[in-house]
Amino acid sequence: MVGLRRLLERAALLLALAGGQVAAEPVALGPEAMRQLAAEAIEAGQPELALPITAALLDRDAEDGAALLLRARALRDSGRYDEAADAARAAWGLSETGATRHLSALAMAQALASSQRRTRAQWWLRRAVHHAPTPEMRRRAIEDFRYVQARNPWSTEFSFSIAPRSNVNNGSARSATRLYDLPLDFRLDGSAQALSGTEVAGGANTRYRLSESRLHRTDLLLRAHYRTYRLSSEARSKAPNAKGSDFAFGSLAASFAHEARRDAESPPWWVAASAGQTWYGGDPYTRFLQLSGTQNWTLGSRTGANLSVTAEGQQGLGGTPDSRSLRVGAGVTRVLDGGSRLRLGLAATASRSDAASREFDRIEASARLSLARPVLSMDLNMGFTIAEDHFPQAVFGTGSRTDSEIALEITADLPAIEYHGFIPSLTLRAARTDSNLGLHDTEEVGLQLGWRSAF
Numbered sequence: 001m002v003g004l005r006r007l008l009e010r011a012a013l014l015l016a017l018a019g020g021q022v023a024a025e026p027v028a029l030g031p032e033a034m035r036q037l038a039a040e041a042i043e044a045g046q047p048e049l050a051l052p053i054t055a056a057l058l059d060r061d062a063e064d065g066a067a068l069l070l071r072a073r074a075l076r077d078s079g080r081y082d083e084a085a086d087a088a089r090a091a092w093g094l095s096e097t098g099a100t101r102h103l104s105a106l107a108m109a110q111a112l113a114s115s116q117r118r119t120r121a122q123w124w125l126r127r128a129v130h131h132a133p134t135p136e137m138r139r140r141a142i143e144d145f146r147y148v149q150a151r152n153p154w155s156t157e158f159s160f161s162i163a164p165r166s167n168v169n170n171g172s173a174r175s176a177t178r179l180y181d182l183p184l185d186f187r188l189d190g191s192a193q194a195l196s197g198t199e200v201a202g203g204a205n206t207r208y209r210l211s212e213s214r215l216h217r218t219d220l221l222l223r224a225h226y227r228t229y230r231l232s233s234e235a236r237s238k239a240p241n242a243k244g245s246d247f248a249f250g251s252l253a254a255s256f257a258h259e260a261r262r263d264a265e266s267p268p269w270w271v272a273a274s275a276g277q278t279w280y281g282g283d284p285y286t287r288f289l290q291l292s293g294t295q296n297w298t299l300g301s302r303t304g305a306n307l308s309v310t311a312e313g314q315q316g317l318g319g320t321p322d323s324r325s326l327r328v329g330a331g332v333t334r335v336l337d338g339g340s341r342l343r344l345g346l347a348a349t350a351s352r353s354d355a356a357s358r359e360f361d362r363i364e365a366s367a368r369l370s371l372a373r374p375v376l377s378m379d380l381n382m383g384f385t386i387a388e389d390h391f392p393q394a395v396f397g398t399g400s401r402t403d404s405e406i407a408l409e410i411t412a413d414l415p416a417i418e419y420h421g422f423i424p425s426l427t428l429r430a431a432r433t434d435s436n437l438g439l440h441d442t443e444e445v446g447l448q449l450g451w452r453s454a455f
Contacts, residue, residue: 031057031064038070047077065094065104072107081115101131106141109148118152126421129455142455145421153209159225160202161450163427167194167442168229169247177438179396190239194442197235197244201227216260223276226250250279253288267296267304277317284317302335321355339372356393363388364405379413397437407431415454423454 029037034053041049051074057067068091075084088107095101105128112121125145132138149155167173171194176185203225210218229244236242253276261268271293278285292310299305310327329347336342349362364387371380387405394401411427427448435441 031060035066035070038067038074042070042073042077045077047074050074051078063094065091065100068094069103069107072111076107076111076114081111084111084114097133098131099133102128102133102137102141105131106144109144113148118148119154119156121148122152130418130420142421145455155207155209157205157453158203159205159450159452161199161448163199163201163446163448164197165199165229165444165446166196167444168197168199168231168235168244169195169242170442170444171195172439173441173443174438179439180398188439191242191246192439193238194444195231195235195239195242195247197229197231199227199229199446199448201225214264215262216258218259219255219257221255221257223253223255224251246281248279248281249285252276252278267298269293269295285320286314286316288312288314299332304333306331306333321353321358323351323353323355323358325349325351341370341372343368356391356395359393360389360391362390374415377414377416379415381411383407383409385409394437396439401435401437401440403433403435403440405431405433413452418454421454422451425450425452 034057038050038053038057041047041053050070054067054071054074057064058071061067068087072084072087072091075081075087085108088104088111092101092104092108095104105124109121109124109128112118112124122145125141125148128141129138129145132141169191171192172188173194174188175193176187178184179186203223206222208220210220212218226248227250228248231239231242231244253274255272255274257270257272259268259270272291274290274292275288277287290310290312292308294306294308296304296306308327308329310329311325312327313324314322316322327347327349329345331343331345333341333343343366345364345366345368347362347364347366349364351358351360351362353359364385366383366385368381368383374380385405385407389403389405391401391403393399407429408431409427409429411425414424414426417424427450429444429446429448431442431444433440433442
């Protein structure tokens with residue numbers, strides 16, 4: 001109380017001076033003392049006392065960055081959020097060091113978050129993280145980001161990647177093959193063979209949280225993704241009439257998702273319903289409706305398991321046949337000694353259609369290992385998948401068709417190269433399919449460069 005009383009007395013004296021009253025004795029109060037007094041007023045919960053002090057400082061020097069930061073805080077604490085954001089933006093414009101940019105970005109984020117503009121606040125908190133002058137200040141800014149993120153009903157993520165690929169069209173690894181069991185080798189058209197090129201992909205996922213409690217969350221989601229290709233000179237020579245956009249693929253989907261748990265200690269289960277459309281080569285390809293659900297279990301302090309079921313119906317567009325499918329998957333995740341995480345999965349899919357090309361059964365097994373410790377400053381995770389597809393009737397054969405697939409994927413995140421909370425991610429993928437019909441033998445190698453959020 002004594003400290004607050006002295007603060008009020010000092011503030012009253014300053015206001016009297018600012019108002020032109022004559023003191024009994026000469027009083028000198030320099031800019032630094034005024035800034036200190038404004039800071040004390042804010043910390044004491046008296047922002048209305050800090051406002052005239054910061055106004056006097058800015059009348060003296062309109063480019064007083066410290067005064068602008070103090071004024072932004074005082075305006076925010078007074079509920080004047082737009083004015084607080086203006087002051088913080090002005091301080092940002094005057095900032096010349098990482099420390100002052102950090103403080104200005106924090107002030108802007110606080111003003112925006114207080115006025116419920118949390119998505120913009122998250123962007124400014126990313127700036128605060130980027131310019132944090134010490135590890136501790138960076139840690140606190142990340143905590144602030146996660147706090148705002150958890151309370152923001154809107155969440156939007158953007159993705160972008162570039163990947164040189166050896167087989168952009170899922171073409172055959174062969175240049176000639178036998179068809180319908182005839183004792184002749186048919187030369188494949190260039191566009192039916194594997195074409196190399198560069199994939200450019202982008203997407204956006206937006207979520208709006210309809211409701212949330214300690215035991216549930218309900219969301220609306222909108223997802224849009226598109227990838228296209230630029231063919232290599234070798235591919236253009238092999239298939240001169242083909243363009244990379246002939247193999248472009250896009251999708252747009254809206255989903256309703258609900259996640260819940262019995263109590264705070266139990267693992268969650270979730271269900272989702274999605275509807276959307278896909279495009280291939282720029283033309284409408286399918287419309288789809290999908291229902292899915294997942295149940296999780298805890299099998300000890302370091303082991304978890306899940307079971308998922310997905311049912312999907314596709315309406316073909318532009319001559320594409322209709323199909324319906326059911327997928328059942330199960331997985332076990334184990335935290336190993338040292339903190340690395342191993343996941344094993346098994347899944348089976350049944351697809352039914354009047355078209356032979358879309359009627360098949362598939363079974364696949366997968367393993368993924370995420371290392372707990374960096375290797376050469378890289379966070380590594382790697383996956384391995386084997387699968388077999390069985391088609392009762394081959395399109396270009398007299399009997400059934402069986403494809404055996406194997407794929408290896410290694411992803412390296414590079415946290416040392418961070419920009420505003422985003423880090424580059426490199427993924428090397430190699431895959432091969434061996435079929436009893438040579439037409440469907442495929443090989444692919446690709447290296448993908450993308451960006452992801454570090455927190």
